[in-house]
Amino acid sequence: MNQTSAKDIYYAVSDSRMERGKGIYLYDSDGNGYIDCASGSFNLSLGYSHPAVVEAIKEQADQLIHARSGFQHPLINTLASRLVGLAPKSITSAHLKVTGGSTANEGAIRMAQRATGRRDIITLFRSHVGQTMTMASLSGNAFRKASVPFPSDTGTQVPDPYCYRCFYGQQRESCGLMCVDRIDDFIEFASSGSVAAILVEPISANGGNIVSPEGYFGKLRDLCDQHGIKLILDELQTGIGRTGHMFAAEYFGVEPDGMTLGKGLGGSGAQVAAILASDGLSGLPADDHSFTFGANIMSAAAAVATLDVIDDPAFLANVRRTGALIMERMESLKSDFSCIGDVRGVGLMIGVEIIDADGRENAKLTNHLADKAMEFGLIIRTSRNGLGNVLKFRPPLIITADEATLMCDRFEALMRAHGM
Template sequence: MKDVDAVLFDFDGTLWDPETEIFRAHAEIFLEFGHRLPAEVWSSLVGTIGSDLWTQLERATGCAVDRRELQERVRRRQRELLGGLCGRPGVHRILGAVDALGISRGIVSNSTREWVARYARQCGLAEGWSTVQCADGDRASAKPEPDLYVAALESLGIPAERAVAFEDSPNGVRAAKRAGIRCVAIPNAMTAELDLQEADLRFESFEQVDLPGIIGGTPMRQASPAAGAAAPKAPSGADASGEDTALRHYYYLPDDLRVVRGEGVYLYADDGRRYLDCSSGTFNLSLGYAHPEIVEAVREQAGRLIHVTSKFQTDPLNALVAKLAEVSPANLTRVHLKSASGSDANEGAVKIAQVHTGKSDVVTLFRGHLGQTLGMIGASGAAFRRAPFPSHLPGVVHVPDPHCLRCFYRQERATCGLLCVERINDFIDYASTGRVACVVLEPISGNGGNVVPPDGYLRALKDLCEERGILLVFDEIQTGFGRTGRMFAADHFGVSPHLMTFGKGLGGAGMPIAGILTEERLTGVEGHHINSTFGGNVLAAAAALKTLEVIGRPGFLENVRDVGAYVLERLRGLARKVPFVREVRGVGLMIGIDVVDREGRPDPGLTNHLAERGMDHGLLLRTSLYGHGNVLKVRPALVMTRQEADEMCDLLERLFLSVPS
């Protein structure tokens, strides 16, 4: 296959694979009539147009059906099912290789131009085509007839021997061969068992294709198996046995989902499916996946300096320290960037408080989540997290959250007098040593259920701390850097703590960085007590600087507030349609959906079920308290648009309405 001037691709089933979902949409109708649509019947129709499945349904049922109504239902269902699909694994790499070789590429499809245009855009495949030939409902010119391929060759002005075609079905392969074009078969799940022997080569996926080898005539990386023969073994590390070996070495098994790339609010799996990530990774991708400005900033910095001991100055770190001091509450003038993680930062803040107050005890909340180090596990709420470990941080006092929906004191907000603050005095006087160094809390609980404190709570808590000589620490690892629609939750609530920890979202697109902000009077703790090896990483600092630049642009935080308010409104409307949502609460794009059973009690089982089923609807969801809680956490990337918010809410509605009443 030397001297190739054009590579022609079938669309449906080859560049992307909607066949399984289209089959599903039809099969669901058959099941409603008490009959199964055999996969082999469907497979025999792949690559044709105008196939009459409704006649087969009428034969099976012995009665006439409303074909127009059924076809419209299938059309709507297809739109739902296909909304999360993208290109098949390896497609973008192959198209990039075609373009790099300066070869024309075209689409040859039995579908309509409207269909191809819509889903090519969805898959990110809309650009770069020299010719697009579609049957547009004309059965006479559709595959397996060669007419579409002949038209493509004529439009490009090249002979058949200078083209290569990629197809997934026998009809497509036959059409290419009848036009005199050499053909590579890339079957999908619905065509893998069909007879594709007429193809010149067969690969099981685009990821196995060596395009320069095919075009240049060099030996193939993958041989083509005969029909019924065992498929050749994939390259080392990519085959099933290699994958199994890798999984055996994980300390604990990861999820089955295998992802290959991300962009904005979307994550793409190796099976071609696209997911809308409602959790922005682990709430740390404030600017989403692969934000181009973060990618470029990291790429540029990596070429100069990736890491150096934090003993020395670098331009990115100096600039970041200055910028953090500028955007933080006015009383927080000192920046410590030598923490390796949010857990590390929280532990460092406790150490600073203990050194400066000369006291030892730490007050935290029942549902608080302060990190994964042994010390911060002990300081966090939830008994199941502390249970495996015999040694905990001594002197920790846990107090009730300001959770008005489930008030520990069974009060009503209008008349409670903020008892959840007042009673902390009793905990200090009777449950601690009386030597409390600090109170550490998330302004809005992250893993503990997205609890938003009532108005006045944080102000009253700071007053209590100052009256008793206690330092107030805000853990803004999840709430910081725009999550609430303000730079910090401290800005949203109008309360400045004495210390603040940060992390997660500052990295923008996933770069690890964390640290501590303190008042001027709290400096002086020696570095060897609170420094970590990878703290102050130069590469992460470059990403953080760019993140702060993007977040600080006019309109960015306003958009977070606007989109967040819109999502809250839509989800509260959804809550009125289902019996299992007790409350939707949040600020900005930090939102929680409180799930309950028929008696109104927290229902972790249903919450986990919704998160698991979310993947079937193209959603990635996380739940509170590591699956022990009853809150679905909705915290997408802050770059989410109104259109993407609508898509997310639409998918959540379909998910929720699929739960039996």
């Protein structure tokens, strides 16, 4: 395998050649193991090659990999009812004929547009809601939009609840959640006035691990109700146990009209995604949003096996416990290193914001730390959709306390060598 070359691959790839993975570790062709703080592309909720997922895929591959989604299959039926059963009570059905997060978000938007007869979508600054042309247009950063030849004109982006760098220059104690109140102005003066939905990540993931403050979702829900706007939660990264709860909706106590899922639902990397819909989003014809690789039976086997592991109070309690342990270590590093401006997170979704001496974002140092991380046995990714200065710690949810301690030890060594 080492003799092969990447010269025919369209995009640039790193020099590292990865050969196998187990648990929280990814191993290169020289046998070096790296703790993957990014769980692959934030999708390996159960880490690399979880035995239950591998077994489920192997067994199902022998039986039936794919059948047209117009037929029933016990695994598809089971996955749909498990997801509906676990979701907030507003959710009544699951649409599985999507291929990933981008097509799930597009489908949820189409459902909202059809249900309301309106067209506009509100998203947040720094959001990353996908990379199809529509979703790149709706993501809240110029570099995403700039890459789109035929941008969607339905989007309005509004300031996110980034309390550490509040757009309105407020302090949380006295702001009255201006970031929600002012959405009224954007509806009135920046949209077409015909807003179908607000699509929001409960914790802005690639935007910088931005955790919305207490009360944000209650107020956003009220605003949506006042305007007849559908509230859709993009739970691509926050869902399936990442926050120590099955869904972040549960942690924030919000009843959305729709939710989108993917990434961690596949456990160890199976391609599976879903739109969860309330009755208020019903009515989109079956063939209006249906993809060949959606509702894949082999992936459904992986997803059901993943839910079997994660839907366990002891498992979710461990996510909260290891998350608290990592947060505590990061907080203590913050007192040692002036370049750590903020540490924030919920469960195993943690961000470390890197700043310069004046408190401004220090993307250069952040990238340097991420580049050097592999020399310290870590894979760390940064917040490119935001200011690029947040190191993201979202290891597989199966991480043990000892492994979490080792991850923090390695990060501390990295900081001592390259931090400030």
